[in-house]
Amino acid sequence: MESTPASHRLHSGYNHQVARSWQEIGATLQANNLMYPLFIVDDPDAVQPVASMPGVSRYGVNQLEQVLPPLVQDGLTSVLLFGVPEGQKDERGSGADVPDNAVIKAIRTIKSCCPSLLIACDVCLCPYTSHGHCGILHEDGTINNPPSIARLAEVALAYAQAGADVVAPSDMMDWSCGGHQIPAGRRRPRRSLRRPLVRRASSPAASTGPFRDAAKSAPAFGDRRCYQLPPGGRGLAARAAAR
Incomplete structure (x- = not known):
């Protein structure tokens, strides 16, 4: 019988030690299951406390070499980066x-100062x-x-080429969670041999006031409910994932 080429590769699911631990059977509450959110601002030396999230700050790139190593020593294994631009939009x-x-x-700074971290x-x-x-x-x-899919794929590709281990499409639109954005990103010309793992970020945290305050990401008008999957819509999520 003639063999059929694989339609996708699994390497991105275990190219990093932390990613391999995620593939283990069962769920546990350990350090490798937790991702530390980092809100990155344009000013490289900035430390901006977030009023609605006590103990949380936005950081400039130059601050990461001081902030992260002690956390890695305490068991931190992965971080999730959110850009908080302050320039022209x-x-x-x-x-x-x-x-x-930023x-x-x-990504490059963290790879240099904390190479064990999954980014x-x-x-x-x-x-x-x-x-x-x-979008x-x-x-x-x-x-x-269509242009939203293409644009988000460009962004994912830029992060992957910079060295990100995971790209997480938190836009949570039906076409993103249904897999349309992800293949679009992977069809882009690849200049690196390593493929990032794709993890679909959940929307409930991003929809809260404190998180939007930290990321400065509130919409200028309307809301995102008309195009984001409802957080509790397990049936819709299953249909989207199966498409």
Whole structure:
């Protein structure tokens, strides 16, 4: 019988020691199950306390070499990076993947100072768009799916090429969770032999006031309920994952 080429590869699921631990059977509450969120701002020397989240601060890239090593010594194994841009924003979130993007700089800094850490990057346009929504909009304010998919794939590719181990599409739209954004990103020309693991970030945390305060990602108008999967919609999630 003629063999059929594999339609996908599993290597991204175990190329990192922490990723391999995630594949083990069963669920436990240990350090390797927890991801530390890092909110990265443009000012490289900044430390900005988040009023709504006591003990949490936004950091500039230069602060990471002091902040992270003690946490790694205490057992931290992975971080999740969120960009908090303070510069110019536009309708397509152009700042999300420019070479001097703070998240891209942070990936390289963390790889240098804490090489054992698994690095995940939030993939969403809302912090970088002038309207604060997760994709590119039609004139009437609704989501324009095709260019949004292409744009988010570009951002995911930029993070992967910078060295991210995981790309996490937190936009949580039906077309993203249904797998359309992920293949779009993987069809992009690959200049690296290593493929990042794709983990779908959940939306409940991102929908809370304190988190939006930390990430400065509240929409300028309307809300995201019209295009994000409901957090408790397990049936919708299962249908999306099966598409």
